[in-house]
Amino acid sequence: MSQSNRPDHIRLTSHPVPGAKHEYPIAWGAPTARERGPIIGTVSRPQDRNVIGTHGGSYAVYRALAVSSGALDPIRRPDLTNTFPAATIGPFDQWIDPQRIVALDPWGHLVAENFRTEISEGVDIRPSIAITRARLDLPEIQAALAAKRLVADGEFVHASGSVSVVKVAIDPVWYLPGIAHRFGTSETNLRRALFEQTAGMFPELVTRPDLQVFLPPIGGTTVYLFGDVTKLPDHRTKITCRVHDECNGSDVFGSDICTCRPYLIQGIEECARAGQTGGLGIVVYNRKEGRALGEVTKFLVYNARKRQEGGDDAALYFERTECVAGVQDARFQQLMPDVIHWLGLKRIDRFISMSDMKHDALTSQGVEIVERVPIPDHMIPADAGVEMAAKKAAGYFSLDPKPSECTVGRPLEKY
Numbered sequence: 038m039s040q041s042n043r044p045d046h047i048r049l050t051s052h053p054v055p056g057a058k059h060e061y062p063i064a065w066g067a068p069t070a071r072e073r074g075p076i077i078g079t080v081s082r083p084q085d086r087n088v089i090g091t092h093g094g095s096y097a098v099y100r101a102l103a104v105s106s107g108a109l110d111p112i113r114r115p116d117l118t119n120t121f122p123a124a125t126i127g128p129f130d131q132w133i134d135p136q137r138i139v140a141l142d143p144w145g146h147l148v149a150e151n152f153r154t155e156i157s158e159g160v161d162i163r164p165s166i167a168i169t170r171a172r173l174d175l176p177e178i179q180a181a182l183a184a185k186r187l188v189a190d191g192e193f194v195h196a197s198g199s200v201s202v203v204k205v206a207i208d209p210v211w212y213l214p215g216i217a218h219r220f221g222t223s224e225t226n227l228r229r230a231l232f233e234q235t236a237g238m239f240p241e242l243v244t245r246p247d248l249q250v251f252l253p254p255i256g257g258t259t260v261y262l263f264g265d266v267t268k269l270p271d272h273r274t275k276i277t278c279r280v281h282d283e284c285n286g287s288d289v290f291g292s293d294i295c296t297c298r299p300y301l302i303q304g305i306e307e308c309a310r311a312g313q314t315g316g317l318g319i320v321v322y323n324r325k326e327g328r329a330l331g332e333v334t335k336f337l338v339y340n341a342r343k344r345q346e347g348g349d350d351a352a353l354y355f356e357r358t359e360c361v362a363g364v365q366d367a368r369f370q371q372l373m374p375d376v377i378h379w380l381g382l383k384r385i386d387r388f389i390s391m392s393d394m395k396h397d398a399l400t401s402q403g404v405e406i407v408e409r410v411p412i413p414d415h416m417i418p419a420d421a422g423v424e425m426a427a428k429k430a431a432g433y434f435s436l437d438p439k440p441s442e443c444t445v446g447r448p449l450e451k452y
């Protein structure tokens with residue numbers, strides 16, 4: 038067992054030996070994975086670490102439970118046999134621009150091939166991206182086939198209604214100087230806020246300025262690719278894209294207070310059609326529940342909206358969120374374009390979104406958006422008129438920008 042795992046010895050923070058060189062330096066934005074260097078967030082060989090935080094985002098806490106209960110050996114290494122990507126993505130020019138991608142490791146799916154020697158020598162280097170293949174089976178897509186909005190082609194959309202995809206899971210890897218730059222603040226200010234707002238969970242944020250990469254304990258991103266992914270590097274390929282932020286209540290359970298699942302499904306249908314007609318469809322799903330304020334905050338806001346004088350009102354939609362959470366939205370789309378850069382995209386032909394924040398984040402970082410596609414009115418659920426009217430009033434993109442008549446939602450007693 039390594040020193041840090043001695044039960045009588047707790048390491049509160051780490052300090053580099055003055056003047057010592059890092060064994061595994063990180064040169065963010067370097068032209069190859071080996072020149073950039075591996076991302077090492079191991080907790081079992083502290084001398085190898087070159088980042089703040091550890092692997093797996095928030096799941097590190099579950100790993101701690103597995104270790105504390107004796108179910109997991111804390112020094113165990115993953116066996117990466119046969120885990121390599123099921124489709125090729127990259128490398129792209131964007132990967133070697135240190136300011137273009139700052140919130141994920143562009144080489145994160147290729148660690149097993151790029152650092153085979155180090156891994157075989159026992160260095161704990163883990164992938165932060167995994168790429169596999171799947172079939173999606175969704176009732177709305179079957180209905181789209183029945184209604185002849187989609188047709189089976191036998192390759193991407195099957196007669197059963199299932200859809201073939203490549204899917205990619207991405208854990209966040211933050212290059213702190215780049216994140217600070219993206220948010221228009223200093224790295225010192227960013228590190229201090231991260232340290233204080235996590236109640237000192239990561240002391241190295243303030244004690245180790247030499248460590249510039251942070252593995253934050255937050256949810257990651259999933260990408261679903263529809264069509265022939267070998268067309269990704271060809272800039273003539275027509276790209277249809279939906280960037281969706283998690284809404285468990287609607288996405289999974291079909292709650293009718295918002296438009297999330299209908300819009301997600303519209304995105305999937307549009308992307309499947311793009312994929313089967315020679316283009317590529319891309320759905321990006323970010324774990325940013327409740328505008329990244331969390332589901333507890335979200336449900337509190339629902340109650341505050343429904344119980345306010347006059348009932349759930351579009352005019353007060355954003356205000357109620359701010360009353361509970363202090364901000365209207367914490368998703369901060371500034372980091373969202375990184376995944377689009379990682380896919381090598383410079384243009385989105387059809388952007389399935391009404392969000393100005395997402396649109397502006399992409400265009401301000403050099404991604405051209407040709408056409409914006411709003412959600413059709415007939416897909417807006419019964420209780421979601423308030424959300425839609427409030428968003429249109431706030432300037433969200435719409436083909437019909439006048440707020441809808443139905444701007445008062447269902448009261449709590451009527452569920």
Ligand SMILES: [Zn+2]
Pocket residue numbers: 284287288295296297298
């Ligand atoms: Zn929702």
